[in-house]
Amino acid sequence: MSAAEGAVAELVVGAGKVLRAYGHHDIADRAERKLSAEERIRSVVVVGEIKRGKSTLVSALIGRDGAxxxxxxxxxxxxxxxxxxxxxxxxxxxxxxxxxxxxxxxxxxxxxxxxxxxxxxxxxxxxxxxxxxxxxxxSPRLTHASIVDTPGVGGLDPRHAGLAAQSAEQAAVLVMVCEASTPITEPEMTFLRENAAGVENVIVAVSKTDKATTRWREIVAENRKLISRHVGRDIPVVPVSSVRALAALESGLPEHLRERALNFSGLPALWAVLDTRLESADRSPADDALRTSLEGLRRVEQRIEDELNVVKEGEKAIPDLSAELDRLKGLKDEAQQWEQHLQRDLTLARQRASTRLDENLAEVRERWTTKINKSSLDVLRRSPQVFTAQIQSDLLGAMAATAECFLTDLERITTELFGDEERWEQIREIALLSMQTDPLVTGEVASKRQGLLDPSVLSMGMIGTTMLGAVIGVGAIAGVAWVAINLGFRAMRAGKTNLLTWLRETIATVRTATTRMLDGTLATTRPEIVLSRRRQLQERITDLQKQIEEAKRSAQADSAAREASITRLEKNLRITRAKITPIEEALAAGTGAAA
Known part of the structure; x- marks a missing residue:
């Protein structure tokens, strides 16, 4: 654990002691879970056009020739x-x-x-x-981060950027490989400008400098200017010779000569940039943990301030407290009314998400039907894995957009109802877990399938995917899964008609699975929201009743007893604020993003 990580952990643990003392065990637990290293996935995703030396660079980054x-x-x-x-x-x-x-x-x-x-x-x-x-x-390098070598077929696929667009609990860097023999190409520039726009950490590696010994410096400088002009982002451009790096690593030279040759290859410079970017991306879990702790501490601070005000004001505080108590009791008595409004809002959210799903799936169906009709089977069969994986990726994207749409509405509904972001965090965790669906099996749809469909094969099971992970978070990947890839392989061999039938039936299966996911999430979260709202009202009513009793006791107590209560509460307030201040400072100073 680094010094920075240790400092954050100390702040979270310290905040947790105060939170637990005031009964906020769930908030303390959540902050500690967010800080847990188990939730962090550090990865370097390497992308590039075909024959750019991408796989060789991956081997060099790993430090093993032929890896x-x-x-x-x-x-x-x-x-x-x-x-x-x-x-x-x-x-x-x-x-x-x-x-x-x-x-x-x-x-x-x-x-x-x-x-x-x-x-x-x-x-x-x-x-x-x-x-x-x-x-x-x-490889020692893989203890820092896993490295993903993306498919070389098809060049720069926009989906590859999605591999690095990780959720807040993950740290990822996207490395785009281009050659030192020519300036960055238009497709590469388009990829950076459009498809990598949502990725926080991007690096351009200019490979094969050993083959452009007289021009690579000029190319690197030109690439920096072009990227700055056309992308408008500060993206590091790092020259590297993977061949020289691997030769140095395998040379058996004395260490000082080996290090000199390695430095000449540019690999250490690339790893230095990668390490910096990974550390930057790795701050998100710390920020989330600190913000969760801060939210809880502010709630404790408000509670102490309310208690302190009651002790100081005595009977003067009773009218305002009583009025608030009556208002909350009225809300509790009107439960049927706000529950009906909640049901209405959730139903509308479900309908909006379903509409989004239909639109996205229609777009996928139209795009791939056109592509299949325009492509020869020889072209499709040449790269069957890429073809089916791309369809799978598009369908997962449609499902992810649907989940995102529903979760966005759910956040708005719960935040407006509770006026409390922490309550939303609790509901969100429940919603994410409810998005985990059981395997879905479809059977034969027509005899003309000629054995194309095996009822035991076409299934939508649970599997982690970074696309959905970007929406609902690591550790709660759910409800969306593998398109029947093997059926796609068989369909390609059976002809275009069967391939189009497979596409149509697979899209229908995706719709069924996603609709069921939405229904399950709605059925699970609604009672949780209702019960949580009832608990919130009852807890607040109980607190107000206690404050009214405390105000009455304070009015009857002698000055010495009142001063003792004030001294105790002010001490607790100082302790709480002493935990709040360093967390605010850590967030503002860039331990992560600003609060």
Missing amino acids: AVDDVENSTAISVRFVVADDEHPEGTADLVFPDGVRRIDRADLAEWATTGGRHVLDPTVEALPVAAIVPVA
């Missing part, structure tokens, strides 16, 4: 995530992620599953292909 799938003749067809090896995930193995689970293979066989020319990819008897792979490597 990435690097095939001169063929391109990677799936995303490969490199993680540090351990007892559970030993080096020399690879986990292939299939629609129905994970299969472990020998690392030496990875290219046969992960490249466009792989033996299993081209085998017509193979029923299912992986959509991703996880490769453990014994």
Whole structure:
């Protein structure tokens, strides 16, 4: 744990002691969970046009020649995530992620599953292909962050940016690779300007400087000017020779000569920028934990101030307290009315989300129907994993947008009802958990399918995806899952008609799963909101009754007893404010983003 992380942890723990003393155990627990390292996923996502040296750069970043799938003749067809090896995930193995689970293979066989020319990819008897792979490597660099090598097929796919657009609990950096032989291309510039706009941390790595020894400095300078002019962002542009870096790492030279050669390659400079960006992205969990603690402490501060005012005012405070008590009792008695309004608002939110889903799915259906009709089957079959994974990504995006739409409305409804963001945090956690759906199975839809559909295969199960994670947060990825990838492979072999049928039925399955997710979330959150609102009213009524009794006692107490109560409350207020001030300062000073 770094000094900065230790300081934040100390602030959160200190705040937690005060919060627990006043009965706010849930807030203290939530702050500590947000700070937990288990919720943090640090990753470097490497993207680039085909033949830019992307996989070689991944190997250099890992520090092991040949770590990435690097095939001169063929391109990677799936995303490969490199993680540090351990007892559970030993080096020399690879986990292939299939629609129905994970299969472990020998690392030496990875290219046969992960490249466009792989033996299993081209085998017509193979029923299912992986959509991703996880490769453990014994590399010290992977203890800092996992590294994701995105598919080389199709060049810069906008979906790749989504891999790095992580939720607040994650830290990710997007590295776009371009060549040192020519200035940044228009597609690369478009990707940076449009598709990476939502990614906080982006780096441009100018590769193959060893092949452009006389021009790379000029190209790097030109790229910086072009990016500044056309993107309008301060994006680091770092030159690197992956070949020289790997040669230095494997050279066996004395350490000082090895370090000199490594520095000459530019790799240490790239890692330095990566480390800085990862640390910057890693601040979000600390900020969230500090803000949660701060919100709770301010609630405690308000409570103490109210109690202090009651003791000082005595009987003078009773009329105002009594009026507020009557108002809250009136709200409690009118529960049926506000519950009906709540039901109305939630129903409208559900309808808006459903409309958004229909619009997005219609767009996906139209786009892919057009693409299938315009493309020859030979083109589609050339990269089946990429084709089906792109459809899957679009459908997951539609589901994520639907979840985001509903959660946004739900936040507005609960915040207006409670006037308290902390209550929304509680409801949000419940809503996210309710978005986890059971597997959904569809059966045969028509005899003309000719065995295309296996009822046991087409399922929507739970799986973590960064697209939905960007909406609902790590640890609560839910309800949306794998499109029937293997059925897509079979459909491609059966002809366009079957492929279009597969697309139509898969979209219908997605709609069914998402609609069920919305209904389940609505059914779960409504009673929680109602019960939480009732508890809030009752807690406030109880507090006011206690304050009225305290005001009466204060009026009857002698001056010495009153002063003792004032002294005790003022001490507690000082303690609470002593916890608030450093948290406010930490947020304002940039331990994370400003509060």
